[in-house]
Amino acid sequence: MGRFFGLLIWALTAISVIVLLRGVGAAPEAISQAGRDIDSQFYLTLAITGVVFVIAQGLLGWFIWQYREGREGTVTYIHGNNKIEVGGGVVIGVVFVALALLGQKAWAALHLAGETEDALHVEVTGQQFAWNIRYPGKDGVLGETAPQFVETVNPIGISPRDPAGKDDVMSINKLVVPVNRPVQLNLKSLDVLHDFFMPALRIKQDTVPGLSIPLRFKAEKTGTYDVACAELCGQGHYSMKATLEVMEPAQFEAWLAESAPSEE
Amino acid sequence: MSEATAHHDAHAAPTGFVRRYLFSMDHKVIGIQYWILALVAVFIGMALSFLMRLQIAYPDTPFAFLEALFPKGAEGGQLTPEFYLSMVTMHGTIMVFFVLTTAPQGGFGNWGLPIQIGARDMAFPFLNMMSFWVTFLAFVAIIIALFFAGGAPLGGWTGYPPLSALGPEAGPGQGWGMTWWIISIALFCVASLIGSLNFIVTTLVLRCKGMTLMRMPLTCWGWFTTAILSLLSFPVLLGAGVLLLLDRHAGTSFFLPSNLVVGGKPVDHSGGSPILFQHLFWFFGHPEVYIAILPGMGAVSQIIATCARKPIFGYRAMVYAIFAIGGLGFFVWGHHMFISGMNPYTAVAFSVLTLTIGVPSAVKTINWLGTIWGGKIRFNTPMLFSLGFVSVFVSGGLGGIFLGQSSVDLFLHDTYFVVGHFHLTMGVSAIFGIFAGTYYWFPKMFGRMMHEGMGKAHFFISLIGVYLIFIPMHTIGMGGAPRRYYDSTSFKYLEDIISMNSMITWAAFITIGAQAIFVVNLIWTMLAGKKASDNPWEATTLEWICATPPVHLNFDEDPVVHHGPYEYSVPGAEKDYIMQTDPPSAVPAGTPAQH
Numbered sequence: 001m002g003r004f005f006g007l008l009i010w011a012l013t014a015i016s017v018i019v020l021l022r023g024v025g026a027a028p029e030a031i032s033q034a035g036r037d038i039d040s041q042f043y044l045t046l047a048i049t050g051v052v053f054v055i056a057q058g059l060l061g062w063f064i065w066q067y068r069e070g071r072e073g074t075v076t077y078i079h080g081n082n083k084i085e086v087g088g089g090v091v092i093g094v095v096f097v098a099l100a101l102l103g104q105k106a107w108a109a110l111h112l113a114g115e116t117e118d119a120l121h122v123e124v125t126g127q128q129f130a131w132n133i134r135y136p137g138k139d140g141v142l143g144e145t146a147p148q149f150v151e152t153v154n155p156i157g158i159s160p161r162d163p164a165g166k167d168d169v170m171s172i173n174k175l176v177v178p179v180n181r182p183v184q185l186n187l188k189s190l191d192v193l194h195d196f197f198m199p200a201l202r203i204k205q206d207t208v209p210g211l212s213i214p215l216r217f218k219a220e221k222t223g224t225y226d227v228a229c230a231e232l233c234g235q236g237h238y239s240m241k242a243t244l245e246v247m248e249p250a251q252f253e254a255w256l257a258e259s260a261p262s263e264e
Numbered sequence: 265m266s267e268a269t270a271h272h273d274a275h276a277a278p279t280g281f282v283r284r285y286l287f288s289m290d291h292k293v294i295g296i297q298y299w300i301l302a303l304v305a306v307f308i309g310m311a312l313s314f315l316m317r318l319q320i321a322y323p324d325t326p327f328a329f330l331e332a333l334f335p336k337g338a339e340g341g342q343l344t345p346e347f348y349l350s351m352v353t354m355h356g357t358i359m360v361f362f363v364l365t366t367a368p369q370g371g372f373g374n375w376g377l378p379i380q381i382g383a384r385d386m387a388f389p390f391l392n393m394m395s396f397w398v399t400f401l402a403f404v405a406i407i408i409a410l411f412f413a414g415g416a417p418l419g420g421w422t423g424y425p426p427l428s429a430l431g432p433e434a435g436p437g438q439g440w441g442m443t444w445w446i447i448s449i450a451l452f453c454v455a456s457l458i459g460s461l462n463f464i465v466t467t468l469v470l471r472c473k474g475m476t477l478m479r480m481p482l483t484c485w486g487w488f489t490t491a492i493l494s495l496l497s498f499p500v501l502l503g504a505g506v507l508l509l510l511d512r513h514a515g516t517s518f519f520l521p522s523n524l525v526v527g528g529k530p531v532d533h534s535g536g537s538p539i540l541f542q543h544l545f546w547f548f549g550h551p552e553v554y555i556a557i558l559p560g561m562g563a564v565s566q567i568i569a570t571c572a573r574k575p576i577f578g579y580r581a582m583v584y585a586i587f588a589i590g591g592l593g594f595f596v597w598g599h600h601m602f603i604s605g606m607n608p609y610t611a612v613a614f615s616v617l618t619l620t621i622g623v624p625s626a627v628k629t630i631n632w633l634g635t636i637w638g639g640k641i642r643f644n645t646p647m648l649f650s651l652g653f654v655s656v657f658v659s660g661g662l663g664g665i666f667l668g669q670s671s672v673d674l675f676l677h678d679t680y681f682v683v684g685h686f687h688l689t690m691g692v693s694a695i696f697g698i699f700a701g702t703y704y705w706f707p708k709m710f711g712r713m714m715h716e717g718m719g720k721a722h723f724f725i726s727l728i729g730v731y732l733i734f735i736p737m738h739t740i741g742m743g744g745a746p747r748r749y750y751d752s753t754s755f756k757y758l759e760d761i762i763s764m765n766s767m768i769t770w771a772a773f774i775t776i777g778a779q780a781i782f783v784v785n786l787i788w789t790m791l792a793g794k795k796a797s798d799n800p801w802e803a804t805t806l807e808w809i810c811a812t813p814p815v816h817l818n819f820d821e822d823p824v825v826h827h828g829p830y831e832y833s834v835p836g837a838e839k840d841y842i843m844q845t846d847p848p849s850a851v852p853a854g855t856p857a858q859h
Contacts, residue, residue, distance in 0.1 A: 001643040001720075009655055012728065016659065016735045022764075023742030027675070028757040042672050049662040056658045059633050064651060067572070069640045075833035075840070076638030080578035084634065085627055092626035096619040096665060104612055106671035111608035128435065128527070147523050147530035157525065191526045192427040192434060193538060195603065195678065199744040199757055202675040208538055208605045209426060210521025226757045230603075230678040230746045232420045234427060234435040235346035238750040 002068025009061035013054060020046075028200045031221040031246070035202040037106040045099060052092075110203065110216065119182040119216065122175065125156045126187075126194030126207040126229070129236035132156045133175050137167025137260055156190065169259050173242040178252040179222050185215045195231035198244055204230050219246040277816035287397075289389035290816055294396050295375025296709060301396075301403060302367035302698070305358050310776055312355040319343050321769035323751040345750040346436040349418035352748055353437075354410050356421030357445065360552065361452050362403055364690060367698045368559035369494070370399065370459060373487040375709065377463060379807045380481050382472025382825060384817040387465040391458050398455035405448035412441040419445075420748060422549070425519035425541050426526075429511040433526045443512060446505050453502035456494045463491035472806075474825030478583070479844070481805050481829040482576065485583050486562025489590040493551040493558075496594070501548035504541055511536070542604055546597035554593045556690045557657075558586060560697020561628060564650040567704050568635050569830040570803045571647035573840055576830045577634030578627070585624035585631075592621050602670045603677050611670035618668035625661055629654065640833075645719030646801070649700035652727045653693050659731070660688025663738060678748075681741025684734045692730045699723075699782070706789070707796030711812045714793060718785040722778055729775030736764045804843050805829050827851070 024043070030036045123134040123142055132155050136142045143165015149157035155172075158165040177183045187196055189207040196215070197204035205215045229240035247255065278284045288294060318327070326341030337347035374392065378385055386392045410416045418437035419428040423445065432439040467488045471480070480488075507518040511533075519541045522534035569576040576582060598606065598614035632654045641647065663685030666672050676682065699722075707713050743761035745752055752758050799808040804827070810818055823845050831842040836852035843850075 002641060005643065005648070005651070008724070008727070012655070012731045016731060019735050019739055020742075023739035023761075026739065026743035026761045028744070038671050038675055041669065042666065042675070045666050045669065045672060049665050053658065053662050056629060056633075057655060060651070060655055060658075063633060063636045064641065067636055067639045067641050069642050071640060074835075075573050075640050077575065077833050077835050078577070078638065079575050080581065080631070080634065082578075082581075085578045085581045085630060088630040089623045089627045093620060093623040096622040097616060099665065100616045100619040100669055103615065103669035103671040107608070107611060107615075107669075107674075110671075110674070111611070127525070147525045150525045150528060150530070152528070191524055192430070193424055197678075197744075197746065199675070204603050204674060204677060206604050209524055210537070211539075211605055213605045226755050228746050228755065232349070232418075232424070232427070232748045235344075235349060235418065235437070236435075237349070237748060238345060238752070239754075241754065 003065055006061045006063075006065030009057055009064060013057040013061070017050070017054070020050075027202070028225065029221075030202055031200045031219050031223070031225070032202075032217050033220070034106060034110050034217060035200070037109065038202040041103050041106055044102070048095060048099060113216070115184060115214075116182045116216070119184045120177065121184050121186065122177070123186045123188065124175065124196055124207065125190055126196070126233070126240075127155065127190040128192065128234050129229075129240040130155070131173050131175070131196070131227070131240070131242040133171040133173075133242075135169040135171070135256060137169055139164055139167060143168050150190075167260060169256055169261070171259060174245060175227065175242060176245045176247060176252060176255055177219055178249040179246050180218065180220055181249065182216060182218045185217075187213045187215055192233050193231045194229050194233050194240065197228045197230035198225065199228070200225040200244070206231050219244070222246045222248060287393060289385070289393045291374050291378050291386045291389070291392060292709070292814060292818075294392050295371050295373070297396050298366050298370035298374060298399070299372070299702075301400065302363050302371055305362035305366065305403065306695075307779075309355050309358040309363060310779065312351045312358070313772065314776055315343065316348065316351050316355065317769040317772045319348050319750065321766040323753055343750075346415060346418055348750045349420075349748065350410075350416035350437055350441075353418050353420050353423075353445075354406070354416055357406060357449070359691065360421055360556070361449065362406070363698075364556035364694045365452075365456065365552070366399065368563070368694060368701070369463075369487060369490050369555065370396070372483075372563065372698075372701045372705065373463060373490070373559055374459075376705065376807065377484055377487050378466060378470065379810065379814060379818050380484050380805050381467065381470060381475050382806050382819070382823040383466060383470035384819065386462050387470055388462050391462050395455045395459035395462065398451055398458070402448045402451035402455060405444050405451060409441045409444035409448060412439075412444055415439065415441050417442040417445040422545060423508070424545075425508060425511065425538050426524065429508055429519050430524075430526055430531065431512055433529065433531075443509070446509050446512075450502055450505040450509070453498040453505065456498045457502070460491040460494035460498070463487055464495065467491070472823050472825060475844075478580070479825055479828050481562070482565040482579070482582055482586075483559070483562035485586050486559045489586050490555050490558045493555050493590050493593065497548040497551040497555070500544055504544035504548070508541065539601075539604055539606055542601050543597070543606075546600040547594075549600060550597040551590070551593045553686075553690045554590055556694045557697070558590060560653060560694045560700075561586065563697050563701045563704070564653045565632070565635075566805070566829075567646045567650040567700055568632055568654075569832060570801050571642045571644060571650070572636045572639030573642070573832045574635055574639040574830075575828075575832055576631070577637075578631040579828065579830065581627050582631055585627045588624035589621060592617065592624070596621065596668075599668050599670075599673070602673045615668060615670045619665060621668075622665065629658055644703075644801070645714065645716060645723060646700045646704035648720065648723040649696045649703065652723060653696040653700060655727075656688055656696060656730060657693040659735070660685055660693060663688065675744065676741055678746055679741035680737045680745045680747055683747050684737030684741060687737070688730070688734045692734065699726075704801065705807070707800050708807055708810070708812055708814065710790065711796055712789050712793030713796045713800060714789045715785050718781050718788070722781040722785065725778035725781070726775055729771050729778060732771035733768050733775060736768050740764055802839075802841050804831055804841050806844055809843060809845055
């Protein structure tokens, strides 16, 4: 029994390593520096925890194999060993805390760095179950919104009284951004919590009614990418998808002009 | 002590069925009641996970039996999205509260704590009876929520507002089902609060002569620490639940901000904060994880020492580690909220504090390994589940090193990586702890030995099964698959990786099936199991000096303790174990004294 069980622990360890290695590179290609930074922190963590995992399970399997009841010799009567207990705790503590501190770099770059001047501002408003995306028009200013103006053709309730709102560009479930230019999303919600998750950028952020939460990124590769809702928002949660389209700047400007509301 | 004794002599053995088995004040009966409640709940929770796994693996395949079972929830043989999400919600709620909190603490804690510290009963037997019956009412409420017309709640076990606060306008499952869900949780909080007070007072006041704190079995330290966590965290959840009910039904706006538009209509609320609820919820929610796992850690420590025939390695360090895990558990709730919109500077502190929990966890793992090192392991079923606990706890715990880092969490948050992580730690580890405890104490609780062959089959299939279910979930999460998804097949970036889902589902079916072995074993043992001797595992703690099963008030005369709880294989001693109540002379002269 001991031998079988010990071998089984090793086998499960090996299977786990193989299955987890299948996840390496499973995420879509990271298209931003921040995304690559998060990836390298992830893989560093994977390497360190992988070593701890194999050592711990290896010892467990070995001791189970070795110290079965029928073995020769006597039981070692011992109540502990401070050096091993404290030493093991300290080593783990130093490594894990160092890892946590190192991980702050990527977090700080994303969330603690201030606004960049040339950033493109885009407003994203979640609602059950769609993403309303809004760009300021030529005036560079978004019009005010209020609940009483919400209707099917005006899903976020842009005020008809505010001239700044006349030229706002609306896009449903499609976020278009120029490549290599900093973007600041201002995330909002009309009703319940949602979460704007862009896997190719490795970031997600809840949208919270009552708050406007900034989320900054710079996409470095053109293409079309999936965006998912990552906070349970009701029965249609799974269907609340959007796409992120990263375009050449000229192409983006053309798209923006094309999508602008016709002059009345 | 004398006052407490007098108090206990006052409550004499009840006669009559109702007072003896139903409204009993005997801690052992109450413990078994909790254990049976958890057993019923775990099979309901498991049935729900069966349906979820079926949907995840085969989102496009209709099954005739589903339509027969749920004409409304599975029209045409396919689950509706709202039905799927209500399964997710009820599975989580039932498992977390009525299994993982109920069995280890309410069940084994009630049965074992007084007897292991040499007490006749809990300090407040009437409160003890009350805490069970309030828990039972909470369970009734959750079952009502499950079957309520208008749909079972679908806010997840976290029930975040505004979704949970808005009422039926916010979609299916937000009507009375949600209200009953909140009532159930509020009742559960009250019951846990009463229970935890009882545990704390009992531990501090009712220990028998010689049972110093540092001679208590590690099980008692687990229950005691868990009780402190419950005392400090459940009232916060109770508060959050009451405020949420007021938002739903009394027109308040604790969690509802201004300018909401739901289903195209403006909502008349203003001034609240949805994030406030998350703070309150996770201030409870993180300690809750340890409420589920610490009693298991205690039981596993106890069983590993007993079956390795060795003293526990580093008893003091184990006690400090339990306290450290419990204490740190109150300062890390923010790691559930890195992406919530709270101040991003707080993430720095929450990240670092979270990863320090690795220290006491490592100490515990080292000491479990140290305990079996140099031992002579008896591979009976309780020991198998205990060693399985150690393995699964390590595998699951390391996932926390990823999720505790705010930067890595940006990608992994609310993906299947999280699902795999918390199932291995607070789910499987805690359940392995429950099974270890069940196989270990069953002979004393019911007087019969459970069948070893069936026990071993149950263990090995379950161990392999949980690895094949939850490790691949980490992999799917590494690909970025979001959780709580009715159907993820429409995402291009997931095309490759979610093919693992059908394998996971089949592993889950086999693992669920293996639990039938446990049920058969229970029934077989009750009917025809071998009669248990008083001390079948040759263990040292006080429950094994009692009659089998123990009589009302446990002991014929008050025990007196002379030894620590894990004196196995003392060189030169007569037997390879020294009972805590053996005279001091049982330890040969010259052996280094312990505790």
